[in-house]
Amino acid sequence: MTSPRAPVTHASPVVNAALVAAAAAIVGLVIVVPLASVFAEAFTGGASAWWVALTHDADTRHAIWLSLTVAPVAVVINTVFGIAAAWLVARFRFPGRSLLISLFDVPFSVSPVVAGLALVLIFGRQGLLGPTLAWLDWKIIFAWPGLVLATTFVTLPLVVRELIPVMEAIGPDEELAAVSLGASGWQVFTRVTLPTIRWALLHGIVLANARAMGEFGAVYVVSGHIAGVTDTMPLRVEKLFQEYRTPASMAVASVLAGLALVTLVAKFAIERRLESEARDLATARAQDAGHP
Secondary structure: OOOOOOOOOOOOHHHHHHHHHHHHHHHHHHHHHHHHHHHHHHOOOOHHHHHHHHHOOHHHHHHHHHHHHHHHHHHHHHHHHHHHHHHHHHHOOOOOHHHHHHHOOHHHHOOHHHHHHHHHHHHOOOOOOHHHHHHHOOOOOOOHHHHHHHHHHHHHHHHHHHHHHHHHHHOOHHHHHHHHOOOOHHHHHHHHHHHHHHHHHHHHHHHHHHHHHHOOHHHHHHHOOOOOOOOOHHHHHHHHHHOOOHHHHHHHHHHHHHHHHHHHHHHHHHHHHHHHHHHHHHHHHHHHOOOO
């Protein structure tokens, strides 16, 4: 006996139009207008003035370079960690597994400022490891390594959270078959696992890079806000704005906004690919089970 279907309700065209108009108004007011104002303010003096603001200030050039070096390093660390952690969680059952999965979300639940303060209390001169680091002459806080640590912390869940559901959905059958045929661990990863998770992995990398580029709170605490030394692009935007150098501030902000738009396009394309692979996987499983 078939279960009764839930009744299908149809909203009137007036209600549909009102909802669409409300959604468009909210998106336009909250996202489109502020984003457009950033670009409009950045190019008030023309493209030449925008370029001068980015290239003729040594502190601004250093902030751009610092962001373009800190973010990729943090993303690489999180990519390696994310693959290993997702494989561990998806392929094994062990005591504390649920707790470990919950710990992955700690950077989402903890304020970035609190995370930065925690790093200072551990690696700062008066912190837990401060005397040891001073004896080794290693500088973490108010230096490039501290920026990498803070950025890595706030972006840690993005890759692993993308990979866990994909690896669980795929299952270990193909990997076990490759092992039974004599493949090494590296061969199983590069020829079996990686091709099946590549789009989810790329999606997590794109999100992690976008988060790393725009991080402010944790980086602000561990950087010391030293111009030309530890200022990243978000910190440089804030400092220029406080100095009433609005066009220069908006020029740097436009670079971050442009990176965000590129990330949005890449995210959309990858999500379309993930949806296509999910449909293909569902179709293949249905055929294996003998269903049309």
